[in-house]
Amino acid sequence: MNKTRTALGIKPSDRLLVARTGQSLLQFWEQGTLVKSYVISTSKAPPSNASGSLGTPLGVHEIAERIGAHQPPGVVFKARVPTGRHCSELSDEEVAGRCLITSRILWLRGLEPGINAGGDVDTHRRYIYLHGTQDDGRIGQPWGSGCLLLRNADIIELFDRVRTGDQVWITA
DSSP states (O other): OHHHHHHHTOOOOSEEEEEEGGGTEEEEEETTEEEEEEEOBOOSSOOOOSTTSOOOOOEEEEEEEEEOTTOOTTEEEETTEEEEEEGGGSOHHHHTTOOOEEEEEEEEEEOSBTTTBSGGGOTTTTTOEEEEOSOGGGTTSOOSSSSEEEOHHHHHHHHHHOOTTOEEEEEO
16 A cells, blocks of 8 residues: 555655455554544445446545535535435335445545546446445445445444545555
8 A cells, every 4th residue: 555655655654544345344543543444235246447337436536526525424426416314214125135325425536646546447437335234233244335344333434534635545
């Protein structure tokens, strides 16, 4: 990670998220000290940076946008806009096999041209987020379509601690 950042001229951020897809683990580091670890879910598909792959993208990213501050836990987002409905209010037909985006969104931007930025590998254009979901009980299992999923309480806690520009390293 440090070699990649140096080669790209990326200055390390004070806060760093390290996502280990194979372990379903997200670590939050601040000033070089591990603050907390979270259980996560990643894609059912193998990790992939390619558009249309539905895989979780690897490499160095940053938090491009923080969406959903002050929204109630469990609120459902559609196109990054809160719907005003809690995930428990949706019918089985509305949820049916879907992984909802709930509580908060941390939208990622890849920082490695040709790896996760630009062209057919652009993480931001793929709408890859860290976000909550309607079924906290499934966290820890592969689930979803490329995003990093956290329990609603965990994404809210993390959202309050990170800032736009903080780096996220996703590794297998």
